[in-house]
Amino acid sequence: MAWFHHAASVCGPGHIQDGLPNQDAVLIRRWRYSWLVAVSDGMGSRPRAKEGAYHACRAAVEAVRQCSFGCSDKTLIETLYRCWLQRLGTVLPNDAVATVLIAWGHVDGRIRLLQLGDGAVLYPLGTGYAELTSEGNRFSNETTGLGISRRYSDWQCHQLVITEPGQGVALMTDGISDDLEQLEAFVPWLITQLHHKGQRDSRRWLCRALEAWPTPGHSDDKTLALIYRM
Amino acid sequence: MKKFAAKTARAIPVILLADTSGSMSVDGKIDALNGALREMMKTFVNEGRLKAEIQLAVITFGGDRAEVHLPLTAAHKIENVSDLPATGRTPMGGAFDLVTTLVEDREQIPSRAYKPVLILVSDGHPTDRWEEAFNRLCSSERASKATRMAMAIGNDADTSLLQDFINDLETPVFQAHEARDIIRFFRAVSMSVTARSQSTTPNQPVLPVYDDVPDNDVLDLDF
Numbered sequence: 001m002a003w004f005h006h007a008a009s010v011c012g013p014g015h016i017q018d019g020l021p022n023q024d025a026v027l028i029r030r031w032r033y034s035w036l037v038a039v040s041d042g043m044g045s046r047p048r049a050k051e052g053a054y055h056a057c058r059a060a061v062e063a064v065r066q067c068s069f070g071c072s073d074k075t076l077i078e079t080l081y082r083c084w085l086q087r088l089g090t091v092l093p094n095d096a097v098a099t100v101l102i103a104w105g106h107v108d109g110r111i112r113l114l115q116l117g118d119g120a121v122l123y124p125l126g127t128g129y130a131e132l133t134s135e136g137n138r139f140s141n142e143t144t145g146l147g148i149s150r151r152y153s154d155w156q157c158h159q160l161v162i163t164e165p166g167q168g169v170a171l172m173t174d175g176i177s178d179d180l181e182q183l184e185a186f187v188p189w190l191i192t193q194l195h196h197k198g199q200r201d202s203r204r205w206l207c208r209a210l211e212a213w214p215t216p217g218h219s220d221d222k223t224l225a226l227i228y229r230m
Numbered sequence: 231m232k233k234f235a236a237k238t239a240r241a242i243p244v245i246l247l248a249d250t251s252g253s254m255s256v257d258g259k260i261d262a263l264n265g266a267l268r269e270m271m272k273t274f275v276n277e278g279r280l281k282a283e284i285q286l287a288v289i290t291f292g293g294d295r296a297e298v299h300l301p302l303t304a305a306h307k308i309e310n311v312s313d314l315p316a317t318g319r320t321p322m323g324g325a326f327d328l329v330t331t332l333v334e335d336r337e338q339i340p341s342r343a344y345k346p347v348l349i350l351v352s353d354g355h356p357t358d359r360w361e362e363a364f365n366r367l368c369s370s371e372r373a374s375k376a377t378r379m380a381m382a383i384g385n386d387a388d389t390s391l392l393q394d395f396i397n398d399l400e401t402p403v404f405q406a407h408e409a410r411d412i413i414r415f416f417r418a419v420s421m422s423v424t425a426r427s428q429s430t431t432p433n434q435p436v437l438p439v440y441d442d443v444p445d446n447d448v449l450d451l452d453f
Contacts, residue, residue, distance in 0.1 A: 139346075139372070140343060142345065178342045182234055214237070217240065217283070
């Protein structure tokens with residue numbers, strides 16, 4: 001069995017209207033024995049949100065290179081956070097607040113998931129799919145992130161093993177997740193749609209689908225990353 | 231993707247807590263409130279469907295108990311809301327309990343909704359045990375996050391309670407001394423909510439701007 005991945009990020013109509021750039025970021029890295037998918041959403045009200053999201057994804061790469069796959073969640077989180085702060089340099093963390101969602105996988109099927117802030121990570125559970133965070137008591141656009149959170153308990157962490165072909169993990173920003181219905185069926189459907197497409201075709205297909213997002217009044221940037229075994 | 235995306239815009243719930251006690255029937259206050267409410271609904275219908283869908287609920291407290299006069303409904307679907315009556319006592323605590331229950335109900339106000347706006351309008355002092363209900367509202371997980379605004383009608387309103395109710399220091403309790411003030415307040419709230427609904431960041435409060443009301447638009451009522 002092999003791992004396949006697809007990802008896309010599009011600027012939301014709200015940012016296009018305001019002349020702002022896409023403040024989401026996505027990054028996928030594949031190595032010989034492991035891989036990493038990172039997605040981040042810069043908090044729109046912050047002046048350096050785009051940089052915050054960009055550095056969040058790259059800080060995730062640095063963190064997994066510094067940590068062993070078996071390290072504790074807390075060690076991984078602290079390493080990631082320190083890398084992010086270091087990358088920001090003179091930029092104030094509070095000016096660059098960003099969510100971070102990561103899936104760090106081993107070729108043998110083990111996966112570690114981490115999430116800080118809104119958005120969604122969908123992973124296989126039983127015969128269906130589950131969301132890493134529950135909706136809890138929040139309202140739309142109400143989130144935390146790197147640059148605000150200082151508590152370990154703000155993070156959601158999970159470990160799983162994917163052994164079956166056709167199973168995967170999807171990470172997305174809240175521009176998608178807040179309007180998403182039928183979570184159980186979404187990842188299998190995506191895999192079916194994308195599996196026979198090449199990287200360029202799948203990115204184009206995803207961008208088109210995200211730009212034509214049908215929810216009335218949607219305005220957020222939208223970023224989706226999918227990795228699965230087949 | 232179409233089959234997986236929500237078909238309705240995210241909602242901004244607006245919940246009016248209206249004092250309908252007997253004292254509101256004096257000096258035409260309830261008439262002014264009914265007129266202002268109708269105007270606000272019309273504004274929401276005309277302007278509230280661009281980026282977010284404005285939803286409105288009305289909870290009244292008068293007579294012996296608080297009750298839901300209008301369940302939470304998308305503004306463009308509201309039809310034939312009867313005028314608010316004015317009778318009996320001021321069971322404001324009951325209204326706090328009803329609004330807390332409503333905002334905590336994830337079926338009615340899901341997580342994809344923006345923060346609700348609660349508007350308390352009163353001309354008197356509560357006659358029930360409101361303190362515990364108010365504490366429940368302020369300490370509840372979701373209702374405590376709502377934006378809370380208030381209008382005191384006349385000089386007999388319990389302004390210190392209303393002051394405690396609001397949670398946005400930039401929007402102090404609005405004092406209505408005559409009918410035109412009620413209209414001004416509701417117009418300002420309507421504009422603030424519709425501005426939020428058209429914003430790219432609908433969770434950010436928009437400060438109400440209290441414009442003057444033209445003389446020919448004012449009912450001849452003083453209180």
